[in-house]
Amino acid sequence: MKYSRTYAEDVKVGDELPPLVKGPIQQIQLTRYAGASGDFNPIHQDHEFAKAAGMDDVFAHGMLSMGFVAQCVTDWAGPAAVRKLGVRFAAIVRLKDTVTCRGRVLGKSSKDDVHLVELEIWAENQRGEKVVTGKATVALPSRDG
Amino acid sequence: MKYSRTYAEDVKVGDELPPLVKGPIQQIQLTRYAGASGDFNPIHQDHEFAKAAGMDDVFAHGMLSMGFVAQCVTDWAGPAAVRKLGVRFAAIVRLKDTVTCRGRVLGKSSKDDVHLVELEIWAENQRGEKVVTGKATVALPSRDG
Numbered sequence: 001m002k003y004s005r006t007y008a009e010d011v012k013v014g015d016e017l018p019p020l021v022k023g024p025i026q027q028i029q030l031t032r033y034a035g036a037s038g039d040f041n042p043i044h045q046d047h048e049f050a051k052a053a054g055m056d057d058v059f060a061h062g063m064l065s066m067g068f069v070a071q072c073v074t075d076w077a078g079p080a081a082v083r084k085l086g087v088r089f090a091a092i093v094r095l096k097d098t099v100t101c102r103g104r105v106l107g108k109s110s111k112d113d114v115h116l117v118e119l120e121i122w123a124e125n126q127r128g129e130k131v132v133t134g135k136a137t138v139a140l141p142s143r144d145g
Numbered sequence: 146m147k148y149s150r151t152y153a154e155d156v157k158v159g160d161e162l163p164p165l166v167k168g169p170i171q172q173i174q175l176t177r178y179a180g181a182s183g184d185f186n187p188i189h190q191d192h193e194f195a196k197a198a199g200m201d202d203v204f205a206h207g208m209l210s211m212g213f214v215a216q217c218v219t220d221w222a223g224p225a226a227v228r229k230l231g232v233r234f235a236a237i238v239r240l241k242d243t244v245t246c247r248g249r250v251l252g253k254s255s256k257d258d259v260h261l262v263e264l265e266i267w268a269e270n271q272r273g274e275k276v277v278t279g280k281a282t283v284a285l286p287s288r289d290g
Contacts, residue, residue: 022183029181036174036181037212038167041224062219062227063212067182070208079186082207086231086279134231 006077008108008115008140015105017119020072023098023126025060030095033064060093065132069121072101077138083116087134091125098126103136115140151222153253153260153285160250162264165217168243168271170205178209205238210277214268217246222283228261232279236270243271248281260285 030044039061042049050058066087073082093099100123107118117140123132175189184206187194195203211232218227238244248266255261262285268277 032177032181036177037209037216039212039216039219039224041219043224061224062230063208063215064182066211066215066230067184067208070211071182071184074184074186074207079184079188079206080237082234084231084233085207085211086229088229089227092225 006140007143008110008117009143011105011108011117011140013105013107017072017076017103017121020068020075020101021098022068022101024096025093025099027058027095030058030060030064033061037061037063039063055092057095059095060097062089065089065093065099065123068099069101069103069123069132069134070136072103072123073119073121073136073138076103077117077140081138081140082136083139084137085121085134086136087121087132089131090133091129091131093125093131097131099123099131100125106135113142115142151285152288153255153262154288156250156253156262156285158250158252162217162221162248162266165213165220165246166243167213167246169241170238170244172203172240175203175205175209178206182206182208184208200237202240204240205242207234207277210234210238210244210268213244214246214248214266214277214279215281217248217268218264218266218281218283221248222262222285226283226285227281228284229282230266230279231281232266232277234276235278236274236276238270238276242276244268244276245270246277251280258287260287 103121252263
């Protein structure tokens with residue numbers, strides 16, 4: 001049984017990954033993320049605390065946005081496929097924002113029966129502003145087994 | 146009010162971040178992470194499914210390990226400080242593993258009153274095997290304000 005449905009042979013440079021849409025972001029999701037991650041920083045939970053820290057309101061954990069982008073990749077390549085993932089945090093994700101995660105194939109290489117695909121990945125909000133940009137490397141199975 | 150307690154002036158190359166210990170990893174944490182992230186892939190939840198996919202047992206979402214490493218960084222630098230974060234997934238995190246996240250200052254630079262610190266970051270399991278390796282860039286405040 002394979003846990004990837006994407007094969008190296010079927011991928012070409014320029015291919016786009018199916019977009020993954022997350023949102024609108026709600027407070028309860030930030031609360032759940034705190035519970036799951038153990039990151040209970042009040043700047044993601046407490047409106048008054050966030051205001052006192054100079055923000056308009058609470059905002060999403062950067063790792064939540066990064067997780068969305070990673071899920072866009074793993075939905076396409078399979079959960080065990082991701083070898084590398086790197087992102088730059090370009091803008092804050094706020095409550096009620098809707099985040100769309102996207103990816104595009106930048107390159108392919110094969111060595112010793114390992115088929116690597118390099119991806120450009122990013123997430124943008126409902127205003128088309130990029131909130132996360134980065135790259136990922138995934139290992140894809142071959143149809144030859 | 147500042148949400149970072151680490152100032153650029155106080156950081157020097159070679160400094161180590163306070164380690165962050167997570168674990169032993171329990172199934173309920175993977176279940177919570179699924180709920181928070183929306184990644185319900187059964188390979189992280191269902192023992193029988195994981196066995197059928199060729200794994201010994203369920204294993205942690207890579208993004209959970211990455212989140213641990215990120216939390217090690219944000220505990221030190223503040224949640225809004227992280228500009229870039231990139232990791233390589235070196236080994237799978239299994240149930241009952243304990244993951245220790247660490248970081249070390251690789252370099253510092255300042256430009257236009259922005260003080261950037263580059264970090265080497267990694268996480269290792271209880272056998273000392275690295276499960277995640279990577280780099281992060283954080284922006285730190287100056288004591289001058």
